[in-house]
Amino acid sequence: MTAVTTQPSAVRPLQPWKLTTAQRFSRFATVIAVVAVAALLVLVSPLAGLAGIALVAIPLQVAVSVARSGRHGSVAARNDVATSLIGSAFLILMAPWLSILYTVVRRGYEAISWNFLTDDMRVTAPDAELGTGGIAHAIVGTGVMVLVATAVSVPLGILSGVYITEIRGRFTKLVRFIVQAMSGVPSIVAGLFIYSTLVIYNKSYSGFAGALALAVLMIPTVARTAEEVLKLVPEELRFAGYALGSTQASNVFRIVLPTVRSGLVTSAILGVARVAGETAPLLMTAQIFLATKGNPFDGPLASLPIVTFSFFQNGADNAVTRAWGTSMVLLVLISLLFALARAVSADRRRSRR
């Protein structure tokens, strides 16, 4: 066999459908101009605010698209209009999320201080001066409940995943079906369930009850993610294990699970991120407690979302600021969990190479 000597010449595909830089620039400038014109129109009309600008800018952009591309035929015009509308849909949907982030930070940062993170509300009224009291009780409470929920739900979730990918028994379809049905359980129903069993039986709210309600909500997330990562284990690894005479048990514990360890950690983190902000189920299970404590079996226990909610219900300015501050802590916590999950799975990808 002769070696291939002809080097592929440096022919770059022309991609004539791609916009040139000049065209890109002119489109970008058009959008800016359209928004500016819309803003001017809004100033001199009864319309107001960003919504008013959008209401004028989007039809205007569509009209510009038709005028610009119409000379290339109706297909080109439709394509241009679709681009405008799809871009608008994206911008409209991004607006509320950016607004949420902005609002939480702008209204919440005032409440944040070292004291806010380390003190509790045992001796402080919700509407007292900012800088006194804090949400340590909520941080500790959420931490404890999330730990207990993780301890309960992660083994169950991983077992579901292992059942589907390793045992592959006759319940495989059923297990998958149940996990999907469970992921749709409204959070308040999980709370009512724990209330109707544990809380009524113990005649007392408790952090443990709250943790169990969170665990019910966490299991489907963990199980799904665990199944996804377990599916990535190459079949050859299992065969190699069996060929060496290993039992299925040692195959699972020494080969399959260690291979996807970081993926399983990711599944647990995503589960935690899913439940750390749940409010409704904790209303009827863990309730709220104003002092910092870490024992989940000793009566009601505070949590970040419930404390946010109760600060808000107080209604006073300082209390509402505290509510936003607590929201900010919660949002930062969840973002950190996501970043952590991403870092762990990126690590996995790198180590596989």
Next chain:
Amino acid sequence: MAVAVEQREVVTKKPRVDKVLHGVVTSGALASLVILGSIAGFLLYRGFEIFSDMGFGFITGSTWEGAGAEGEVTKYGIAPMLVGSLVLSLIAVAVALPLSVGTALFVEFYAPPGLRRVLVSVLDLAAAIPSVIYGLWGLFVLRPLAIGWAKSLNEYLGWFPLFRVDATFFDGSPFIGGLVLAVMISPIITSVSREVFSQTPPELVDGARALGGERWSAIRHIVLPFGRSGVIGGAMLGLGRALGETVAIYLVVSIVFKINLQMLFTGSGNIASMIALKFGEASPYEVKALLASGFVLFIVTLIVNLIATAIVNGSVRKASK
């Protein structure tokens, strides 16, 4: 020369550890089944008294009156909240669906790859923002704006039946609640739609482009038909989440126990927010009624989710073929 081949029977006896493993894993996996079953079982058991006392009136009745004084009638019927749940969720899906599909198309087919990766994480994060934060934002930021929009809609488009109101009270309306829910469920619908769109066979899209089709032609004639059932399934998942949302509705909507079909007019509510509202100071009998309401909510969301899952799975299976 025939050699008598002795058929050796191959028997693999499962080692004992494997039997233990099977037992443990199977019971762990079936724990979910037990949990799901006991959710239905316990809520039904605790609420059974209500179902037998109220009969079908629990679903169709529209009064919620606990026994106040001696001999006063106790009546529990969740019709207004059941209708409210549907109205709020339908508004939410109607608003969120077109925006989410547009955003999913943008992320998958218009955004440059670097931006796409960022946006996918943003979508994941947005889906995890706690509902209490959506609720506070809805109350403080969206509500004042939405009241203005509702007024304008009523003023300029009031002849349209959907935007009619009997009296000009616009605060805490199903419209505002539906908008907050729309913001909450759009990350889910967008993620699911994007996922399905991304599974469109690239050779089909390239083929359409090679035949001279514009990007929109490829999307319109290949991507959208291909992903249709996935989008419907995503919308149903969003509907399921909207039906069960508690805190955001509790904070934003004025919970009024009357069937309100005028979407711009004050007052609505859903089952979940009603449970949260009444739970604090409910009599033992009323708590049973709340648990019974929880059972109804559970069944409704379960049905919606199962339909959604069946649709999404159907489309993914079709895609992987």
